[in-house]
Amino acid sequence: MNLDSLYSELTLKTNAKLVLLVLDGVGDLATREQGYLTPLEAAVTPNLDALSKDSAQGRMIPVAPGITPGSGPGHVALFGYDPIEYQVGRGVIEALGLGLELKAGDVAARANFCTLDAKGIVTDRRAGRIDTPVCEELCALLAQKVKKIGATEVIIKPGKGHRFVVVFRGAGLEGPLTDADPHREGLPVPDAKPVNPKSAKAKKAAKLVAEFYKAALPVIAQKKPANGFLLRGIAHQPAIPGFQERYGLRPACIAVYPMYKGLAQLVGMTKLEGAQTIGEQFERYLAEYDNYDYFFIHYKYTDMHGEDGNFAAKRRAIEELDAALPILLRKRPDVLVITGDHSTPCAVKGHSWHPQPVLLHSPISGSDKLERFTETGANSGSLGVFEAKYLIRLMQANARMFDKFGA
Amino acid sequence: MNLDSLYSELTLKTNAKLVLLVLDGVGDLATREQGYLTPLEAAVTPNLDALSKDSAQGRMIPVAPGITPGSGPGHVALFGYDPIEYQVGRGVIEALGLGLELKAGDVAARANFCTLDAKGIVTDRRAGRIDTPVCEELCALLAQKVKKIGATEVIIKPGKGHRFVVVFRGAGLEGPLTDADPHREGLPVPDAKPVNPKSAKAKKAAKLVAEFYKAALPVIAQKKPANGFLLRGIAHQPAIPGFQERYGLRPACIAVYPMYKGLAQLVGMTKLEGAQTIGEQFERYLAEYDNYDYFFIHYKYTDMHGEDGNFAAKRRAIEELDAALPILLRKRPDVLVITGDHSTPCAVKGHSWHPQPVLLHSPISGSDKLERFTETGANSGSLGVFEAKYLIRLMQANARMFDKFGA
Numbered sequence: 137m138n139l140d141s142l143y144s145e146l147t148l149k150t151n152a153k154l155v156l157l158v159l160d161g162v163g164d165l166a167t168r169e170q171g172y173l174t175p176l177e178a179a180v181t182p183n184l185d186a187l188s189k190d191s192a193q194g195r196m197i198p199v200a201p202g203i204t205p206g207s208g209p210g211h212v213a214l215f216g217y218d219p220i221e222y223q224v225g226r227g228v229i230e231a232l233g234l235g236l237e238l239k240a241g242d243v244a245a246r247a248n249f250c251t252l253d254a255k256g257i258v259t260d261r262r263a264g265r266i267d268t269p270v271c272e273e274l275c276a277l278l279a280q281k282v283k284k285i286g287a288t289e290v291i292i293k294p295g296k297g298h299r300f301v302v303v304f305r306g307a308g309l310e311g312p313l314t315d316a317d318p319h320r321e322g323l324p325v326p327d328a329k330p331v332n333p334k335s336a337k338a339k340k341a342a343k344l345v346a347e348f349y350k351a352a353l354p355v356i357a358q359k360k361p362a363n364g365f366l367l368r369g370i371a372h373q374p375a376i377p378g379f380q381e382r383y384g385l386r387p388a389c390i391a392v393y394p395m396y397k398g399l400a401q402l403v404g405m406t407k408l409e410g411a412q413t414i415g416e417q418f419e420r421y422l423a424e425y426d427n428y429d430y431f432f433i434h435y436k437y438t439d440m441h442g443e444d445g446n447f448a449a450k451r452r453a454i455e456e457l458d459a460a461l462p463i464l465l466r467k468r469p470d471v472l473v474i475t476g477d478h479s480t481p482c483a484v485k486g487h488s489w490h491p492q493p494v495l496l497h498s499p500i501s502g503s504d505k506l507e508r509f510t511e512t513g514a515n516s517g518s519l520g521v522f523e524a525k526y527l528i529r530l531m532q533a534n535a536r537m538f539d540k541f542g543a
Numbered sequence: 544m545n546l547d548s549l550y551s552e553l554t555l556k557t558n559a560k561l562v563l564l565v566l567d568g569v570g571d572l573a574t575r576e577q578g579y580l581t582p583l584e585a586a587v588t589p590n591l592d593a594l595s596k597d598s599a600q601g602r603m604i605p606v607a608p609g610i611t612p613g614s615g616p617g618h619v620a621l622f623g624y625d626p627i628e629y630q631v632g633r634g635v636i637e638a639l640g641l642g643l644e645l646k647a648g649d650v651a652a653r654a655n656f657c658t659l660d661a662k663g664i665v666t667d668r669r670a671g672r673i674d675t676p677v678c679e680e681l682c683a684l685l686a687q688k689v690k691k692i693g694a695t696e697v698i699i700k701p702g703k704g705h706r707f708v709v710v711f712r713g714a715g716l717e718g719p720l721t722d723a724d725p726h727r728e729g730l731p732v733p734d735a736k737p738v739n740p741k742s743a744k745a746k747k748a749a750k751l752v753a754e755f756y757k758a759a760l761p762v763i764a765q766k767k768p769a770n771g772f773l774l775r776g777i778a779h780q781p782a783i784p785g786f787q788e789r790y791g792l793r794p795a796c797i798a799v800y801p802m803y804k805g806l807a808q809l810v811g812m813t814k815l816e817g818a819q820t821i822g823e824q825f826e827r828y829l830a831e832y833d834n835y836d837y838f839f840i841h842y843k844y845t846d847m848h849g850e851d852g853n854f855a856a857k858r859r860a861i862e863e864l865d866a867a868l869p870i871l872l873r874k875r876p877d878v879l880v881i882t883g884d885h886s887t888p889c890a891v892k893g894h895s896w897h898p899q900p901v902l903l904h905s906p907i908s909g910s911d912k913l914e915r916f917t918e919t920g921a922n923s924g925s926l927g928v929f930e931a932k933y934l935i936r937l938m939q940a941n942a943r944m945f946d947k948f949g950a
Contacts, residue, residue: 165909168597172910195925199948200546201933202940203553206949219949220544229950369950484907487947489940491925511925512912521927 140382143529143538147384152535153469154385154430155421156214156527159457160207160396161439161480163195163492163511164450170482175438175450176493177510181458183465184474184495188509192501194519195491195511196527198478204489210477211399215432216383216528217376224402225312225371231301232398234293238373243304243311243341245370249274249362250298256324256364261317262298263362274362275300281355285347302367304344310337311371316345318366325349328370345370378404379430383532388424390417391434400432414456418463425467433464439487442480450482471498471534473527474509491521498534547789549948550936554791559942560876561792561837562828563621563934566864567614567803568846568887570602570899570918577854577889582845583900584917585854586861590868591881591902595916599908601926602898602918603934605885611896617884618806622839623790623935624783631809632718632778638708639805641700645780650711650718650748652777656681656769657705663731663771668724669705670769681769682707688762692754709774711751717744718778723752725773732756735777752777785811786837790939795831797824798841807839821863825870832874840871846894849887857889878905878941880934881916898928905941 164174171178198205199219208229209219227244238244249271251260266274275294282290288306295301313328328345330338345367356363379387389400390408397407408424411417414435421431437453464472475494478487493514506513519530532538571581578585605612606626615636616626634651645651656678658667673681682701689697695713702708720735735752737745752774763770786794796807797815804814815831818824821842828838844860871879882901885894900921913920926937939945 165907166912167909172912195927200549200936201929202936202945203549204940204945204947206947209949220546220549223544223949226950481907481909483909488907489937489945490909491927511909515911515925515927516923521929 142541143532144382146538146541147532148537148539149384150535150537152429152471152537153425154471154531154535155433155464155469155473156431156531157433157435157464157472157474158211158214159435159438159454159474159476161442161478161487162454162476163479163481163490164442165481165483165490166512167483170447174511175447175454175482177508177512178447179451179454179458181454181509183458183461184509185507187497188495188506190501190503191495191497192519193493193495193504193506193509193514193517195514195521196475196494196524197491197521198489198524202489204487205478206487207395207477208399211396213524214475214477214527215379215403216525217403218525222374222376224374224399226369227301227311227371228373229395230295230369231293231303232402233395234295234301235394235398236291236293236301236303237401238303238398239305240373240375241307241309243309243370243372245302245367247300247302248298248317248366248368249300250364250366251361252364258318258321258323258325258364258366260361261321261366266298266362268294268296270362271295271298271300274356274359278352278355282348282351285344285351288344290348298362302348304341304348308337309341309344309372310335311341313338313342313345313370315370316349316367325364325366328367341370341372373402376403380404383430383528384537385430386428387430387432388428389432389434390420391432392417393434393436396434396436405432415460415463418460421464422467431469438476439480442482443486445482445485447482471496471531473531475527494519494527496530496534501534550945551789553945553948554939555944555946556791557942557944559836559878559944560832561878561938561942562840562871562876562880563838563938564840564842564871564879564881565618565621566842566845566861566881566883568849568885568894569861569883570886570888570897571849571857572888572890572897573919574890581918582854582857582861582889584915584919586858586865588861588865588916590865590872591916592914594904595902595913595920597908597910598902598904599926600900600902600911600913600916600921600924602921602928603882603901603931604898604928605896605931609896611894612885613894614802614884615806618803620931621882621884621934622786622810623932624810625932629781629783631781631806633776634708634718634778635780636802637702637776638700638710639809640802641702641708642801642805643698643700643708643710644808645710645805646712647780647782648714648716650716650777650779652709652774654707654709655705655724655773655775656707657771657773658768659771665725665728665730665732665771665773667768668728668773673705673769675701675703677769678702678705678707681763681766685759685762689755689758692751692758695751697755705769709755711748711755715744716748716751716779717742718748720745720749720752720777722777723756723774732771732773735774748777748779780809783810787811790837790935791944792837793835794837794839795835796839796841797827798839799824800841800843803841803843812839822867822870825867828871829874838876845883846887849889850893852889852892854889878903878938880938882934901926901934903937903941908941
């Protein structure tokens with residue numbers, strides 16, 4: 137029997153409120169250079185400390201041992217989906233990051249403006265790294281001239297510098313396609329081809345991309361230096377089983393950055409917009425408390441400073457989060473989880489595979505008698521080391537949402 | 544999607560050096576009789592202690608909960624292969640242990656000289672436990688008289704006492720076969736039959752075994768007491784995906800005992816011969832540092848003394864290893880792992896299923912702030928308790944050999 141079916145069978149209807157607070161990339165390493173402290177250990181966090189006393193802790197493997205996830209797989213797992221089964225293509229992630237609202241079946245591609253010579257050879261893959269306003273102008277021109285290809289809608293949205301995104305919205309399309317990008321200069325732009333040559337939908341998508349090139353290239357042919365473009369990570373938005381149907385919870389997302397809103401939307405969460413600071417995000421949670429059962433609250437700055445290897449700033453980001461925490465706790469949910477989507481250790485200056493610490497607080501979480509929420513403490517917590525995709529099941533269990541299995 | 548395929552897709556080419564130092568059977572139990580100390584805890588290990596401070600620790604399940612592995616599955620898992628999927632038959636292990644270099648497809652059998660009566664009934668399964676020189680003489684005679692059966696080469700190698708090994712080297716053979724051994728006295732020697740009756744290759748191997756009996760029995764028919772022989776564990780050397788191709792690492796083995804060299808060779812490692820002491824093994828590692836990317840260094844004595852239940856000797860073996868460790872650390876690899884292939888607790892006097900402790904040291908392993916490398920300490924390490932087959936994936940991750948998964 138499929139484990140998801142079992143969970144589904146055992147699910148009870150309750151009025152429980154569940155909160156997932158993601159401190160992006162919060163997990164870190166205690167290195168000699170950092171005085172054997174992690175940012176969580178170095179930070180002054182009276183509110184997290186108080187919560188820790190009445191919580192269970194553990195560590196989570198984001199995907200599989202040794203695998204470093206991007207934000208996509210990291211969050212897909214936190215939302216309870218197998219991140220290997222439900223892969224979200226790079227084009228889709230990029231589109232979500234630019235705030236585009238995708239629908240299941242939309243095919244999205246990351247795009248670069250590039251420079252082509254008279255023979256169509258790529259001479260600069262980034263078109264001299266044109267400024268964002270130039271990119272915006274070119275995208276506006278393309279969007280105006282190429283609105284549809286047959287019955288398929290084309291959506292073009294500029295990003296930073298030479299980057300933009302193209303989305304094809306129509307029936308019967310599917311990715312992934314190979315890149316329309318030679319990945320180095322001195323070669324022509326190759327055709328995008330179905331990765332799975334047997335997929336009729338992917339063939340249709342490949343034909344569409346070819347027609348898009350035919351329609352779009354003449355529009356910018358006289359521009360300098362951006363007279364061409366490359367498409368990469370061409371993928372469709374996967375049909376992921378809806379969060380509400382799967383868990384019996386009305387979900388809401390309170391995030392600041394577009395990508396996380398997009399990932400939440402991917403599984404059918406309602407985006408609650410407008411909050412800019414973590415304090416405002418917590419206030420918004422209070423205001424919407426009665427309208428939803430599951431709140432995904434995303435805090436970006438732990439990851440951002442980890443990426444920069446800035447230990448002091450990451451520590452401060454944790455302290456700022458801690459200072460705002462009493463707002464959230466004004467309406468204490470039935471289950472509160474504080475964790476990351478992965479680790480972003482200062483020593484790595486990037487995402488990593490190191491299991492992220494997780495704190496789970498509920499009336500029946502029990503206490504692991506840990507005075508603080510830290511990586512080292514979490515190692516000896518009652519949750520052990522487990523795969524992130526099971527977190528939501530532990531949250532549901534702590535919300536008494538599962539009936540007994542067997543007699 | 545298969546997890547191995549995912550790892551393979553994410554693998555990057557680097558110049559990293561990885562070292563796996565196996566203290567065979569190092570894991571142990573803290574019993575009342577031993578003053579609640581394990582040999583690792585009782586030993587004086589200043590060099591391991593120093594390393595521990597800057598390492599991650601955990602415990603590894605060799606195969607599955609409660610399963611005690613032989614050396615074969617123990618090492619197959621450490622090399623990153625599922626030990627249940629890639630089973631190495633007893634005949635193959637025995638042949639490797641005698642230093643025979645097997646090729647994929649070779650069929651090997653453990654053999655006993657035995658005593659048969661005039662009707663072919665087994666009257667002594669060990670032929671009165673004949674001395675090794677007698678066994679060597681009989682094997683030389685058999686090897687001289689039975690060199691081939693049809694196109695298949697027959698290799699016969701004596702072991703200790705009544706034991707020897709027979710290898711059939713030819714095309715289109717396959718194991719496993721049932722034993723040509725009644726497993727008790729008073730019965731005739733049964734035919735070896737294919738375990739899978741549908742396998743044409745196994746049928747061919749069974750026919751070959753029957754013909755081998757027909758050719759070999761007359762050669763020793765007049766000998767006393769060893770006028771017959773039994774064959775057990777008849778299996779072929781499995782085709783295991785090559786280590787270098789699988790991980791993108793040039794592997795070398797520095798072991799003293801033939802079985803471990805054989806197991807390394809099974810996955811395509813180069814055997815670096817000649818070193819007799821652990822100090823010499825480490826010196827050999829230094830000398831070959833530039834020629835390989837992955838070094839498997841095997842230390843036997845922890846297991847040997849554990850098998851004898853000799854706590855003091857096992858402790859001393861650990862101390863001797865520790866004393867030699869500075870030689871290894873003269874060229875510190877990117878990733879160093881120290882662990883066992885399983886536990887061999889003195890209280891058990893044999894291999895066991897108790898998860899073995901593992902220490903992983905790299906610039907980005909982080910510190911678990913453990914002052915020593917011990918079983919109890921490892922219980923609270925950041926690596927948690929995990930299946931041994933994932934160890935190499937953590938080593939690769941620590942060597943930054945994996946690209947990020949998803950965006």
